[in-house]
Amino acid sequence: MKVTVKLETFEGPLDLLLHLIDKAEVDIYDIPIKDITDQYMEYLDAMTELELEFTSEFLVMAATLLSIKSKMLLPKPPVLDLDFDDYLMDEEYDPRAELVAKLIEYRKYKAIADHLRDKEVERSLIYTREPEDLTPYVPVVPDNPVKGLHVSDLVQAFRKAMRRMQSRNAVAKIRKDEISVKDRMFQVIGALEQHGGKLLFSKLLDQERTRDSIVVTFLALLELMKVKKIVCFQHQLFDDIVIKVREDGTADGFWADEISY
Numbered sequence: 001m002k003v004t005v006k007l008e009t010f011e012g013p014l015d016l017l018l019h020l021i022d023k024a025e026v027d028i029y030d031i032p033i034k035d036i037t038d039q040y041m042e043y044l045d046a047m048t049e050l051e052l053e054f055t056s057e058f059l060v061m062a063a064t065l066l067s068i069k070s071k072m073l074l075p076k077p078p079v080l081d082l083d084f085d086d087y088l089m090d091e092e093y094d095p096r097a098e099l100v101a102k103l104i105e106y107r108k109y110k111a112i113a114d115h116l117r118d119k120e121v122e123r124s125l126i127y128t129r130e131p132e133d134l135t136p137y138v139p140v141v142p143d144n145p146v147k148g149l150h151v152s153d154l155v156q157a158f159r160k161a162m163r164r165m166q167s168r169n170a171v172a173k174i175r176k177d178e179i180s181v182k183d184r185m186f187q188v189i190g191a192l193e194q195h196g197g198k199l200l201f202s203k204l205l206d207q208e209r210t211r212d213s214i215v216v217t218f219l220a221l222l223e224l225m226k227v228k229k230i231v232c233f234q235h236q237l238f239d240d241i242v243i244k245v246r247e248d249g250t251a252d253g254f255w256a257d258e259i260s261y
Contacts, residue, residue, distance in 0.1 A: 013061030014106040016043065021103070028103055031096055033072055037065040064099065071095040179213070184220035189229065192245050201232075201241035 010016040020039050021028055044062055072095060192199050204217055221243065224230045231244050
């Protein structure tokens with residue numbers, strides 16, 4: 001009958017030793033080196049029979065265990081003429097000390113690795129989402145309109161505002177210069193005499209182009225045309241109006257007495 005033996009996988013010789021110590025439930029500071037060595041050799045024999053690949057580290061550890069086992073089985077040499085301190089050091093020396101120190105350090109790092117492996121499993125159960133742009137949710141803090149200003153600057157601005165307010169409250173009387181149509185008629189006649197009896201309408205408005213002056217000038221021209229003192233015409237459509245003194249117009253001035261506005 002064929003028997004299949006399933007062996008656990010160990011990461012190295014120290015891992016195998018820790019497994020054997022934990023399985024035997026012995027104190028790591030007081031390892032029964034004989035029993036542990038026998039169990040370790042049995043494991044190597046099983047690996048050889050199953051033709052499993054194993055590194056030279058397991059063989060080196062086996063040689064180390066056999067060396068420690070032989071040192072502990074051999075009788076201690078007789079005490080010679082040594083100093084008292086050297087005698088204490090020789091008595092306290094334990095062949096297992098170096099191996100125990102390695103096992104304790106390995107157990108510490110193995111515990112840390114197991115802890116990190118558990119954290120990895122916990123983290124793998126957490127599902128996250130891609131980061132989003134949270135800028136639209138950031139509260140907008142308005143800028144301080146008086147940032148960087150000193151109290152003296154505010155006082156100066158207040159004084160300027162008060163001075164502008166005083167100037168706005170100042171009352172000024174505006175007197176409107178009015179010209180009658182009658183006076184404007186005489187002005188038009190005088191301008192025509194200065195320009196040889198012929199003048200463009202735009203020339204009459206060079207000095208001032210207010211609404212009142214334009215209206216009064218039109219009325220004056222209409223009155224002069226009515227009394228047949230001038231004649232107005234255009235050379236073509238939308239051209240400037242030409243004002244010309246009538247050659248057959250009367251020269252006396254009684255006509256102006258009839259204009260009362």
